[in-house]
Structures are given as structure tokens and as C-alpha cells.
Amino acid sequence: MSKRTILLIEPDVVLAETYRSILEKKGFRVRHVFGAQDAVVAADEKKPDLVICELQLVSHSGIEFLYEFRSYPDWRQIPIIVLSLVPMAEFKDSMFGLVERLGVVRYLYKPMTGLVELVREVDFVIG
Amino acid sequence: MDPARQTKDYLLPHQLLLSIAEQMKLPLLQIARQAELVNLSRDLKDISGIQALATNALQLLDAYSLSLQLKNNAGFELAPETTSVASVLYDANRQLQALARMYNVQLELNIGGRFEPVLAHRKGLESAIIGLASAFIETLPAQVNGGDLKLQLATHRCRYGIVAGVYADMPGLRSEALNRGRKLYGRSRQPMVDVSHTSGAGIFVADAIFKAMSLKLHASRHRHLYGLGVVLKTSSQLSLV
Numbered sequence: 001m002s003k004r005t006i007l008l009i010e011p012d013v014v015l016a017e018t019y020r021s022i023l024e025k026k027g028f029r030v031r032h033v034f035g036a037q038d039a040v041v042a043a044d045e046k047k048p049d050l051v052i053c054e055l056q057l058v059s060h061s062g063i064e065f066l067y068e069f070r071s072y073p074d075w076r077q078i079p080i081i082v083l084s085l086v087p088m089a090e091f092k093d094s095m096f097g098l099v100e101r102l103g104v105v106r107y108l109y110k111p112m113t114g115l116v117e118l119v120r121e122v123d124f125v126i127g
Numbered sequence: 128m129d130p131a132r133q134t135k136d137y138l139l140p141h142q143l144l145l146s147i148a149e150q151m152k153l154p155l156l157q158i159a160r161q162a163e164l165v166n167l168s169r170d171l172k173d174i175s176g177i178q179a180l181a182t183n184a185l186q187l188l189d190a191y192s193l194s195l196q197l198k199n200n201a202g203f204e205l206a207p208e209t210t211s212v213a214s215v216l217y218d219a220n221r222q223l224q225a226l227a228r229m230y231n232v233q234l235e236l237n238i239g240g241r242f243e244p245v246l247a248h249r250k251g252l253e254s255a256i257i258g259l260a261s262a263f264i265e266t267l268p269a270q271v272n273g274g275d276l277k278l279q280l281a282t283h284r285c286r287y288g289i290v291a292g293v294y295a296d297m298p299g300l301r302s303e304a305l306n307r308g309r310k311l312y313g314r315s316r317q318p319m320v321d322v323s324h325t326s327g328a329g330i331f332v333a334d335a336i337f338k339a340m341s342l343k344l345h346a347s348r349h350r351h352l353y354g355l356g357v358v359l360k361t362s363s364q365l366s367l368v
Contacts, residue, residue, distance in 0.1 A: 011269040011324035012153065013230050014180070018160045022167065034269035056317055058269045058324045085152060086316065111156055115163050 003029040004126050007048035009039045009065070010083075011057055015110075019052070019083075022115045023122065034058070036065035043069070048078060050126045055084045066102045079125050081106045083113065142313030143335070147191045149316070150328035153265070154184035179225035186222060187261055187329065190254035194332045197339040205248035205340045209362045212245055212252075212291045213238040216280045219256040223264065227278065232264050237281035237349070242289050245359035248340050252291070255333035256280065259293045259355055262329030269324055270297055281349045285358060292356020294349040297322060302346040305355065309334065330355065
């Protein structure tokens with residue numbers, strides 16, 4: 001079976017390399033991009049099985065990106081995990097939209113999500 | 128605090144503290160995750176990265192605590208002294224090299240030329256430059272994705288004195304972005320959203336430190352690069368010697 005591909009949208013190099021390292025060790029193929037525009041290009045080149053996305057991106061809001069991503073019919077069914085420095089409490093009013101409209105399957109707060117937990121969640125969603 | 132000064136400040140101490148706490152999440156998170164990775168992989172070669180991140184976090188905390196002291200204590204001043212800009216930039220460059228390597232950023236020093244000593248509080252100037260450069264290093268890879276990851280600590284002469292600053296290939300870094308950031312800092316998670324994915328605390332802490340030295344941070348150009356810099360007055364007393 002071919003490796004499952006994860007599109008990792010993470011603006012911080014150090015964190016991106018850490019996440020990529022553990023996910024690749026667990027057998028996933030990881031394509032890392034820094035921002036929204038590159039994410040669209042990367043998804044167009046190779047349709048990912050899962051998107052992991054930070055909401056604080058340069059120039060774009062991650063939410064804007066998610067709306068754009070979901071506007072392409074081919075990508076509507078791709079599961080999305082939000083892995084962010086923004087606490088979920090700040091989205092309590094719009095959580096319904098994140099889940100129902102944007103298909104966010106997990107919202108993980110970075111400071112409280114260790115690498116083991118991240119791998120467990122990824123495994124659960126696409127493993 | 129002097130009420131007149133308080134109204135002029137665009138940021139109240141509690142907002143600064145909140146912003147600093149938010150900003151410190153990133154290096155602590157990086158340290159925690161890297162340590163977890165080392166623990167999981169039993170690969171100790173990554174331990175030097177953790178050391179670099181922790182050292183930079185301590186440097187930032189130093190700059191942040193200085194800016195908070197300035198906010199909270201009207202009598203606490205950064206009195207000017209005769210200082211060599213080149214030596215300040217040289218020391219800042221040395222302290223930031225390990226962090227720059229973590230981000231694959233090539234940190235260069237551009238202090239060529241003969242510059243007179245300037246009037247500035249040495250420690251304050253160094254803390255501000257480290258804060259500024261750290262903010263740039265963090266954001267540069269995402270900002271110039273695939274481009275030239277070069278950052279310069281540089282100095283040049285201008286009509287009003289000697290400029291010391293931090294420069295990169297970031298065209299979005301203009302006066303309007305800085306002024307908008309000043310208005311939004313402490314109120315928005317990304318006050319300079321076109322330039323940085325973080326709160327950019329290093330920039331605004333530097334801004335507060337410069338203000339305490341009666342200096343003003345402004346958008347500046349150095350050759351073909353964009354950046355932020357401060358104009359320092361030359362020390363005429365020593366020029367006569």
C-alpha cells in the first residue's frame with residue numbers, strides 16, 4: 001500500500017521540521033508548505049489524504065484558506081486537522097462552521113498536543 | 128507613570144505582558160516538541176537545537192523584561208552613553224547565529240566603513256536589535272518562501288546620523304505596515320499580518336526600548352533590502368578628540 005500523504009501547512013520552520021520528522025518516521029509522506037498559496041499549488045500537484053493546518057499564516061488567515069480549499073470540488077472530502085497556537089476557546093462561536101462547513105475533523109491546540117498525540121490523531125483519521 | 132507619557136504610549140503594560148506571554152509560547156513549544164522528538168528517537172544529535180532555542184528564549188526574555196521595567200517605572204531610564212554601533216551589531220550577530228541556523232537563515236553583518244561613536248544606551252540598543260532580528264528570523268522563511276534567506280544587521284550613514292537596523296528581502300516591510308502594527312499590537316494576534324505569522328513582539332519590544340532612549344524605530348532601506356532601523360546621533364564629544 002502506498003504511503004498516505006499529509007499536506008502540512010506550518011509557517012514556523014522549526015516546528016514544521018519536528019512534525020515532519022515524527023510523521024515520516026511513522027510511515028507518512030509529508031509535504032510541507034509555509035502558507036496558503038503554496039498549499040493550493042501543492043494540493044493541485046498531489047492530492048493529499050490529510051491536511052494539517054495552522055490558522056496563523058503570513059498574509060492569509062487560515063480560515064480564509066480553508067474556505068478556499070473547500071471551494072474546489074475535488075478537495076471537499078479531504079479531512080482537515082487544525083493544529084494551531086490559537087486556543088479553541090477563541091473559536092467557540094464559530095466552531096460549528098469549522099466542523100460543519102469546513103470539515104475540520106480535529107482542532108488541536110499546539111501547546112497541549114504532544115507528538116505522540118498528534119500521531120495518534122493522524123492515525124485515527126487516515127491510518 | 129506620568130499621565131502624559133501614558134497617553135502617548137500605544138500599549139499598556141498589561142497588554143505588553145499578555146503579548147509577551149503569547150510570544151514566549153513559540154520558543155517554549157519548539158523546545159518541548161524537540162525534546163519530545165529526541166526522547167522518542169533517542170537521537171541526541173538534535174540536542175544542540177534545543178540549546179539554541181532555549182538560549183534565544185532567554186535573550187528575548189531579557190529584552191522583554193527590560194521593556195516591562197521601562198513601562199512600569201517612569202524613573203527608569205536608558206541614559207545615553209558613547210557606544211560603538213559596529214560592536215553592538217557584532218555582539219548581536221554572534222548571539223543570534225545559532226537561532227539563524229535553526230531557521231536556515233544566513234545572518235550577515237554589514238558594518239563596513241568608518242563610523243563615529245554614537246550616543247545610545249549600549250545594553251538597550253543590543254536588546255532591541257536582538258528582539259528585532261529574532262522576529263525577522265522567525266518569519267523570514269515563510270515570508271520569502273524559496274527566496275534568498277539572508278538577513279543583515281547593518282549600519283549606514285544618513286543625513287541625521289548613523290542608522291543601525293535589521294534588513295532582508297521583505298518588500299512588505301514599509302512604514303504603513305509598521306504604523307498599522309503599532310495600532311494593532313496587543314489587540315490582534317497578527318498585527319503585521321503581511322509580514323509575520325506571529326505577534327511580532329520582538330519588533331514592538333524594540334520599539335518600546337528605543338522610545339525609552341528617545342529614539343524612533345522606522346522603516347528603512349539598506350541598499351536593495353527592506354528593514355527596520357533607528358537613527359543614532361553621533362557623539363560629537365568624542366569626535367573632537
